[in-house]
Amino acid sequence: MMASLFSSFDPSTTLGIPLNWTSLMLGLLIIPTSFWVIPSRMEILWNKIINMLHTEFKTLLGLSKMNGSTLVFISLFSLIMFNNFMGLFPYIFTSTSHLAMSLTLALPIWMSFMLYGWFVNTTHMLAHQVPQGTPAILMPFMVCIETVSNLIRPGTLAVRLSANMIAGHLLLTLLGNTGSSMASTMIWILIITQLLLLLLESAVSIIQAYVFAVLSTLYSSEVV
Template identity: 65%
Template sequence: MTNLFSVFDPSTSIMNLSLNWSSTFMGLMMIPMTFWLMPSRFNMIWTLITSTLHKEFKTLIGPNGKYGSTFIFISLFSLIIFNNFLGLFPYVFTSSSHLTLTLTLALPLWFSFMIYGWINHTQHMLAHLVPQGTPPILMPFMVCIETISNIIRPGTLAIRLAANMIAGHLLLTLLGNTGTSISTSILTLLIIAQIALLTLESAVAMIQSYVFAVLATLYSSEVN
């Protein structure tokens, strides 16, 4: 005979572990992991960087920019800085030093800005071809110059990033290859020079990804 309260007895078990409490643990599992974990220093730094970039890009895009449009440029910055830093490790292929990748990033962005601008803000885009205060006699020349400078923008974006990545890596490689054929005293100087160059390349990796993202943001702000 069982009484009314026997349904609450811990009767179901697997390997002597009561299953009656499983609902409690299932509930705990549904709470997000971030609720239990303190964010690491890396997470805190990365959150600070992305929030700062978001505020800056929002200012650059201006009040006419769409909500959330900064996230594409933050993602672009993240992708480039990730590839740039990976390229500093030995025997790792530096993808951001090749025009295949940099043009793939720059051309679609610029092309989409142009299509959007010329379809939705044709008058505004035409006004951009003639800078304010240009004498009437120079207007045809200014239109030609502005058109050419606009067309070469994706190329300059791509080449700037690729050239900066190639230059530092070439210098590091050329200096490193001489290490086997020099004396010990000069080798010490070479190692110090290599460490200094690596530090410089780390700074270049950050700066170039930031420059690429900022210029892409500025190009997008012109079409609004």
């Protein structure tokens, strides 16, 4: 039973233990074993999606020496998209709506890129602080601006994902709570609206996972 508008985002249960985080592992129970054994339609569709993402991420990276690096971003896309979709089901905790989850994904990726870039490609990282053609008088300001924009990248990645997940779920919850006080003739309009919003949230779940993975790929291409 929902006690408040934000109770669906509460990781704790009636026992006072944050057991709702176990929703991250629901995929292991839902994906059938036949998916891994025989070439089912679902497996064929997923392989096409993976091949498409591999081609696009490889184009963004643009380096042949980073073979296999696209698998990291494909796995990241899969994890985020699955958890976004699971949050659309009733009474399932949306883990990606919490900064604890999104920052856990964004911060280590960004930190590993920075450590690799500054230790391996120091000259390239220093040159990246000042765009080509910048006047000499503006160079100190450009360094400050580029440094700040670089430092806020993990935060913008995490907040973008969490905010989009929270906004859609709150809108669905608000409309759903008004159903008990509406006239019977308006219920059908509410149901149709909820279905359209659910369809929109399904698209947002895929788009946000794709944006997170693409931006992570772009950030990695800048340090090489």
